[in-house]
Amino acid sequence: MNESTNGPAKIRLENLVKRFPGQAKPAVDSLSMEIPEGEIVILVGPSGCGKTTTMKMINRLIEPTSGRIFLEDEDVTKVDADQLRRRIGYVIQQIGLFPHMTIAQNIATVPRMLGWKRDRIAARVDELLETVGMDPATYRGRYPKELSGGQRQRIGVARAMSADPDVMLMDEPFGAIDPITRDRLQNEFLRLQAEMKKTIIFVTHDIDEAIKMGDRIAILREGSHIAQFDTPEQILVHPADDFVADFIGRGASLKRLGLSRVHDIELSEWPTVREDASRSEALRVIEGSDKSSALVLDSANRPRRWVAAEHLRRAGEEPLGSIGLPTDAVVQPHATLSDALNEMLTARYSCAIVVGNDGAYLGIVDIDTINDAMRSMRSVERGRMRDRLIGEDDHATEVGE
Amino acid sequence: MTFLEYLETRQEHLLELTIEHIVIVVEAIVIATVIGLVLGILTYQTRRPREIVLAITGTFLTIPSLALFGLFIVWIGLGTAPVLIALVMYALLPIVRNTIVGLREVDPSVVESAQGMGMNRVQRLLRIELPLAWPVVIAGMRVSTLVVLGIAAIGAYINGPGLGNDIFTGLARIGTSTAVYVVLGGMLGILILAVLFDLLYVLIFRLTTSRGLR
Numbered sequence: 001m002n003e004s005t006n007g008p009a010k011i012r013l014e015n016l017v018k019r020f021p022g023q024a025k026p027a028v029d030s031l032s033m034e035i036p037e038g039e040i041v042i043l044v045g046p047s048g049c050g051k052t053t054t055m056k057m058i059n060r061l062i063e064p065t066s067g068r069i070f071l072e073d074e075d076v077t078k079v080d081a082d083q084l085r086r087r088i089g090y091v092i093q094q095i096g097l098f099p100h101m102t103i104a105q106n107i108a109t110v111p112r113m114l115g116w117k118r119d120r121i122a123a124r125v126d127e128l129l130e131t132v133g134m135d136p137a138t139y140r141g142r143y144p145k146e147l148s149g150g151q152r153q154r155i156g157v158a159r160a161m162s163a164d165p166d167v168m169l170m171d172e173p174f175g176a177i178d179p180i181t182r183d184r185l186q187n188e189f190l191r192l193q194a195e196m197k198k199t200i201i202f203v204t205h206d207i208d209e210a211i212k213m214g215d216r217i218a219i220l221r222e223g224s225h226i227a228q229f230d231t232p233e234q235i236l237v238h239p240a241d242d243f244v245a246d247f248i249g250r251g252a253s254l255k256r257l258g259l260s261r262v263h264d265i266e267l268s269e270w271p272t273v274r275e276d277a278s279r280s281e282a283l284r285v286i287e288g289s290d291k292s293s294a295l296v297l298d299s300a301n302r303p304r305r306w307v308a309a310e311h312l313r314r315a316g317e318e319p320l321g322s323i324g325l326p327t328d329a330v331v332q333p334h335a336t337l338s339d340a341l342n343e344m345l346t347a348r349y350s351c352a353i354v355v356g357n358d359g360a361y362l363g364i365v366d367i368d369t370i371n372d373a374m375r376s377m378r379s380v381e382r383g384r385m386r387d388r389l390i391g392e393d394d395h396a397t398e399v400g401e
Numbered sequence: 402m403t404f405l406e407y408l409e410t411r412q413e414h415l416l417e418l419t420i421e422h423i424v425i426v427v428e429a430i431v432i433a434t435v436i437g438l439v440l441g442i443l444t445y446q447t448r449r450p451r452e453i454v455l456a457i458t459g460t461f462l463t464i465p466s467l468a469l470f471g472l473f474i475v476w477i478g479l480g481t482a483p484v485l486i487a488l489v490m491y492a493l494l495p496i497v498r499n500t501i502v503g504l505r506e507v508d509p510s511v512v513e514s515a516q517g518m519g520m521n522r523v524q525r526l527l528r529i530e531l532p533l534a535w536p537v538v539i540a541g542m543r544v545s546t547l548v549v550l551g552i553a554a555i556g557a558y559i560n561g562p563g564l565g566n567d568i569f570t571g572l573a574r575i576g577t578s579t580a581v582y583v584v585l586g587g588m589l590g591i592l593i594l595a596v597l598f599d600l601l602y603v604l605i606f607r608l609t610t611s612r613g614l615r
């Protein structure tokens with residue numbers, strides 16, 4: 001139906017309107033969108049644009065003024081709200097753990113309401129605590145006030161996943177925590193999602209979080225009007241209008257580097273020499289290249305030292321492995337290009353060395369590599385854009401017939 | 402005869418009055434708690450009814466007890482029943498008010514997350530809101546108990562049970578040799594009960610309040 005979605009729509013919003021009593025303008029004004037199964041869809045937009053309201057209408061904490069919501073093609077605006085909510089995991093903006101219940105009891109809330117057996121609940125609680133990286137024996141008997149902010153946030157997420165809902169609504173789930181912990185939680189969550197493949201609507205203020213977490217991002221303006229609903233790549237490369245461009249901010253190109261990983265791009269070559277080679281051999285290697293230094297590898301192909309021509313010309317009998325300079329700026333293939341760029345900027349030879357999981361040398365990333373990557377990214381996107389336009393034309397002619 | 406000797410000779414009688422006193426106070430508090438919780442739960446979310454309930458129960462507390470008991474002789478008669486009704490009236494305000502305050506102080510995000518997980522209105526109230534408001538409700542019960550302990554003594558004026566009987570008997574015989582001892586005995590009993598009830602509330606608080614709230 002909609003060209004922009006690959007899989008079948010899991011959630012479909014149709015002309016959703018919410019007008020709070022006594023307000024001139026609706027908080028959500030005729031929103032229609034499709035959320036594909038198994039994807040994380042991010043809602044971002046300025047404060048007060050209706051993100052939370054939109055999300056709460058999906059689990060009917062707020063009843064829509066008009067419009068319809070379909071969950072797997074079932075119109076849920078008519079079903080029993082409490083039953084519906086037990087099928088949808090919900091993480092609210094303020095976490096909202098029950099302070100008088102232990103962590104285990106908090107997580108067990110929905111399974112208990114669903115009438116699970118005691119053993120099954122206990123096993124599930126432990127499993128979820130493991131999943132969010134907290135030791136069950138240590139934490140299951142604690143109370144929320146005995147946890148740190150980040151731990152509480154994890155329990156909030158664990159609690160929402162307790163009955164294994166295939167749909168989750170997450171309202172700024174990693175909001176009030178420091179950037180480092182947040183980054184870790186985001187990574188853990190992405191790792192989980194790779195296995196779980198849940199359909200997730202995720203609200204955030206933070207465009208960087210949106211780009212990192214989203215399969216698709218909906219940038220909303222006031223009244224939940226969609227400014228652009230697309231993949232992070234598309235939004236970064238082709239912001240639909242000035243509003244979107246402003247929202248992404250100036251650093252769009254740099255942000256795009258956070259989307260590609262080192263293993264996605266073609267690595268550059270650098271002259272290399274084995275550590276048991278002679279100095280004259282090393283000198284030949286350097287002179288035969290356009291670089292001023294060579295990378296010394298050990299017998300397992302792991303980078304050891306940088307040696308430059310001037311090191312080699314200096315008198316001495318030490319082997320290659322102990323002259324020159326130590327290697328720095330080493331990255332692994334799953335690092336993002338923005339990580340690599342960061343390393344590169346502080347590195348001695350303005351390049352980052354890429355090694356495999358076993359530490360063996362694979363190649364290097366330098367500024368040219370990154371430039372090429374960005375250029376090809378742009379042309380791929382342009383190609384995709386063209387395909388889409390052609391696709392729409394086909395569609396139009398079909399309709400015309 | 403010293404006061405101690407007096408206490409010793411009247412041991413059994415004093416114990417009997419003390420038990421009567423405890424019984425009527427506990428009855429009054431239990432009834433007031435049930436009524437107070439119901440009124441609190443019914444009105445905490447709506448402004449007008451809430452104000453009305455607080456105004457009425459507040460007025461009860463300002464009626465002089467002797468006047469109320471006097472009126473009750475006319476309307477209800479003598480004995481335990483009118484005393485119990487009066488004590489419940491006096492115990493209501495602290496309990497209703499604390500129930501309302503406690504329920505209104507519950508963090509809305511906690512209630513919303515409960516609702517978002519599919520708890521219905523009754524489940525939310527019983528599993529989330531009341532347990533969270535409970536420490537505040539207990540504090541109200543504690544105040545009510547202290548108020549009612551003293552007023553119960555005046556109930557003897559209309560033939561109610563408890564330690565007030567000795568206080569009134571003694572006061573009527575002031576001038577005779579043991580009259581002061583009789584009055585003091587009744588007062589001492591109430592004082593001791595006040596301390597014991599306070600300890601009881603500490604215990605009840607520990608037993609019925611989640612460790613997560615302390």
Ligand SMILES: Nc1ncnc2c1ncn2[C@@H]1O[C@H](COP(=O)(O)OP(=O)(O)OP(=O)(O)O)[C@@H](O)[C@H]1O
Binds near residue numbers: 045046047053054
């Ligand atoms: N219960 C309510 N009654 C009246 N107006 C409301 C209510 N809830 C939200 N609004 C209004 O609706 C609009 C959208 O609010 P909403 O909470 O959805 O914004 P949001 O996008 O989630 O903002 P934020 O990023 O700050 O969380 C706001 O103008 C808000 O004032």
Ligand SMILES: [Mg+2]
Binds near residue numbers: 051053093171
């Ligand atoms: Mg919000």
